[in-house]
Amino acid sequence: MKERVLVAHISDIHLTSGYFSRELGENVVEEVNRVKPDLLVVTGDLTDNGHPHEYREAKAFLDRFKVERVLVVLGNHDSRNAGYMLFEELFGSRYPSVEVGPLRVVGVDSTEPDLDDGHIGRLAYRIVEDELKGFSGVKAVALHHHLVPIPGTGRERNIPSDSGDFLKLLSDLNVHLVLCGHKHVPWFWKLNEILIINAGTATTLRLKAHTPPSFNLITVNRNRVVAERVNSETLERQPICSMRIEA
Template structure:
């Protein structure tokens, strides 16, 4: 099974730029075209939050317009720039999304089980999951301790070392970590939020963050570093599951490169 992941497109109303700089709508279209042009078609696309920039209905209308071009089945979760109720209304035809409350769900129709968590706290930018959501996760994981499982949420559940990102990270990770650690069949935890790829061993599994299809947040590790981003190379992730070999993840850069050349 090949699972593609796109994150943090920050879609704007038609004709408007993200942060006055990036044409996030065009770049999202290019990301969709990129998936369609891969030499192996993904079986599923995961969109791990911040689909839009301000959570406004006109932005969601635009993202649905752009997603209409995607010919691959896809699943969505919100990010801290999304508005939960506007998000729910925009994707009302996605029957897997709960009709009320946090947008946690489980999809068990594929070779890999997908468990999605809504790590957003309405009105705030840092992440967390309340006791009710954690109890839902515990029950959901307990129903199948064998099938390979992929967990996705927007906020990475660890410190990145980038100070201006860590101020609104997933804050209280210990309860989530205990639940995840109890499920040995979680192959991978996917997230977005940081607009760059990071890997960390956590809770007995591996966490992988996805680059943005728009801008790249600067890798600055000094404690007094000021927030900064680049118009870096946009990308997505490809997560390849094989029953014999498990899960392997690749960064897939979006856009034209020199080549291909006849060597490897």
């Protein structure tokens, strides 16, 4: 088994809104393919309004990543216009699970159709518990909505209405890592030994103030998680966080 894995974490690509940038899209595809990650995690808002033609473009875009394992979760924009039905047809389960090396990631649908606010719900709690309770490696969860407010976004809303209960579950299960998106501002929090990493928007110009478009590269082994942020425009890398873990 591989001891150390590299995860590319991209979010909020928003095809085919007027904000999507082909140039940024090319940069991200080329850079991710160049670094050859073991896993690609996409934390939602693949589309802008959940329309069929947007889903087709998002699928074609994600198919260009030459990564063996891909885990995709729904964003609030993808749930619009009954888009959650198309998601299942094109990407499979709304609660996917992937294991690579010492890492297992469980994806969670945190969306409510027609609402920007998130809600996780007790069905998801059971799925996360079943997938992670007895697992002895590095435990991770991926979802679209941020569980803790992100500074510098200009608004504090859209946190899942049951964030507190879900964070307690993650803490009880000794989850090591949470990956999310939604606010288009990259950030991280360390909370009860959980490293929560929020990705910015990888490919759009839906930006806040001085925050550039970006994605994350995260290296995981049994003792440590290390994350870097890659500027989608310049491909400059910046270390963002590192946390010692015990798995």
